Amino acid sequence: MSHSFHTVFPVADLPPGASKAVQIDGHNILVGNSAGEFFAVQNRCTHQDSPLEGGRIRNGLIACPLHGVMFDVKTGCGRGQMGRVPLRTYALQVSDGQIQVSVDAPVAA
Numbered sequence: 839m840s841h842s843f844h845t846v847f848p849v850a851d852l853p854p855g856a857s858k859a860v861q862i863d864g865h866n867i868l869v870g871n872s873a874g875e876f877f878a879v880q881n882r883c884t885h886q887d888s889p890l891e892g893g894r895i896r897n898g899l900i901a902c903p904l905h906g907v908m909f910d911v912k913t914g915c916g917r918g919q920m921g922r923v924p925l926r927t928y929a930l931q932v933s934d935g936q937i938q939v940s941v942d943a944p945v946a947a
């Protein structure tokens with residue numbers, strides 16, 4: 839089965855520490871830049887379903903703006919009791935300076 843990657847925005851639009859929400863096939867996804875590494879995770883905190891957009895990104899973690907639970911941007915794993923349900927993560931690639939995200943491709947470990 840071939841997986842479809844959707845172009846979301848140019849790399850230049852997402853400097854380190856920035857994140858932007860995007861909708862792909864009904865998935866609400868947050869694409870971000872953690873110190874030069876791009877990531878894509880569900881844009882809903884698993885604690886109380888609040889958007890993660892705007893959360894501070896530092897040391898490979900994004901902090902939920904609502905109660906501050908931190909999630910690993912690569913694995914989706916949360917920290918602490920309130921973060922026990924991991925975020926879904928999405929496969930991401932960069933091609934010709936464009937960030938591309940797939941909702942059906944397996945996420946590289």
Ligand code: FES
Binds near residue numbers: 883885906920
């Ligand atoms: S809703 Fe994200 S930490 Fe509570």
